Amino acid sequence: MPEQFLLPDLGEGLTEAEVTNWLVQPGETVAIDQPVVEVESAKSIVELPCPFAGTVGELCAHVGDVVHAGQPLLRMAEHEVIEDAEAPASSGAVLVGYGVSEPAPVRQRTRGARFGRGRATASAPAAVAPGAAAASTLIDPTRRSRVVSPIVRRIAQEAGFDAAHLVGSGPDGLVVKSDVEAAIAAMKPQQQASAPASASAQSQGDPDVRIPITGIREIIGTRLTRSRQTIPEATIWLDVDATPLIEAKKRLEVATGDHYSLTAVLARFTVAALKKFPALNSSVDEDAHVIVQHSAINLGIAAQTPRGLLVPVVHGAHELSTAELRDRVAELTEHAKKGDFPPAQLTGSTFTLDNYGGFGIDGGAPIINPPEVAILGVGRLVDRPWVVDGELAVRKVMTLTLVFDHRVCDGDVASGFLTRVAACIEEPLLAL
Structure with a gap:
């Protein structure tokens, strides 16, 4: 056999x-x-x-x-x-x-x-002929072909059309990646030939694009909807003078010869605060009606990827040195560029760090990633007036936001955690 x-x-x-x-x-x-x-x-x-x-x-x-x-x-x-x-x-x-x-x-x-090498000759016509005629023949807004792959939909959407408007060369008329690539190749000469024609078409109004909620978008929507519906969350925030952190980070890099990302250093502070306030490193077993306080800190790092928002995990973060944690975060950052995380790296988190400051955002109220019970959001660094030793100065300031599950703890624990992270930012050498 x-x-x-x-x-x-x-x-x-x-x-x-x-x-x-x-x-x-x-x-x-x-x-x-x-x-x-x-x-x-x-x-x-x-x-x-x-x-x-x-x-x-x-x-x-x-x-x-x-x-x-x-x-x-x-x-x-x-x-x-x-x-x-x-x-x-x-x-x-x-x-x-x-x-x-x-x-x-x-x-x-x-x-x-x-x-797909060796593909049957039936798919060959999809790869032909660059030109305006070929593009208009390939893309028909009235056509509704079957599309199942999120990758195929995304590539077509980024090129400005709906993959369902193509004739699929896959089984039962399924639109596959080579069909989308052929359409993109056919569109290029048309786009280069006449910019005014594009403007005219736009003025007449393009048809609405209908994007099925499937794959990672469906998973994100389901999890976050569940979070909003089942978790009695509370949000607190705190502005912090991060000038000492920036200075310490530079000194650390000079002393070691290595690069330390801001996310890696904040991850270190988050782990330190979770050790002091372990209630936030928990999950709620709703069936058993108990709070499960985890002995291991598996730190999730929210990452925007080509596939959407994912939360890769640094397992056993509590056992890692500063340099080891830095390397693990750097590895996640590299994978985030393609979104090609191994399945095991996307599960098992016990707390999430969301550094959305990289998108130019001052603050926000991130949604808890169930079954976790808390998430820490970090805003961008901004020059602001700040009182230092009784005198006004311009400092690098960031906003920390903690969203927590009120079933697990009250404001004293949540505030203690947030002020602990803030203290690490203001006295980073001691924390590191």
Whole structure:
């Protein structure tokens, strides 16, 4: 019986994923640990590596299909297992149920593999012809084709059209990524040729864009709606002189030769305050009607990504040194640029830090990320008049905002936490 690559356990209770893009086609030879499919779970978009080598015999799911853990993604061709003296006997990728060995170098994919190499010739017309005629033929506002991938919708939206207005070359007319790319390529000559024509079309009024609430947007909406409906939250805030923090950060960087982001330093102060006020490092078990105070501090860092707002987690932040915490935060920042966090990195947070000051915002009232019971918001640094030793001076000031669940604590604990973070900002060398 031919080998089957089953959808592995993606961790943290994730039991299903949507196929968003195939990276191989039947008849192609794959190596151990070569990425073969891109899937989207409720937490992230990941490329899955094949745990064995051979020739692809059959793809067991179409783009847009939802596959459950344990169901086959692809089957290898019977009697076509590839013998490779240099290849390891088992997968080097961390896939639950397939084992782990020393990582094998991933073989280079042939040109065009990223968007489905070896695709059937039926999809070829979608990739043709740049020109105004081609663009008008491809994009029809009256057309409502099936679109399931959030990536496909986002790429089309950023290009200024609705992916559903295209003819899909995927199964049952499904619009896939290559269809959107072909439409974008066809639009470019038209856009360059006539700017006045665009202005005329705009004056007549473009049709409304209807964007389905699916994927990460649906998850965000569901979680935050639940937060507003079930948590009796209270909000407090405090203006803090952050001038000493900026000076200490510069001295620290000169002394160590390393860069420390403001978020990393604030994360350090947040962990210190949570150790002193552990009630805020809790969750509420509504079924058992108890408050669960967590021994570990798993610090969530709110991050804006191309996929939307995500909260990657620094697990065990209470055990990390200042430098280790800095490195972990820097790693999250790099992943945030693409939103390609591993599923396990998006679960298990016990408290969230939201540094929205990077967007030029002075303050706000962030929504608690359930099942957590509190969230700390940090505003931008602003030059403000401030009294120092009885004299007026211009200082770097930021606003700290704490939103907390009133079922877990009262204002004394919340105020103590917030003033503790403020004290760390005003006396950063002692805190560090």
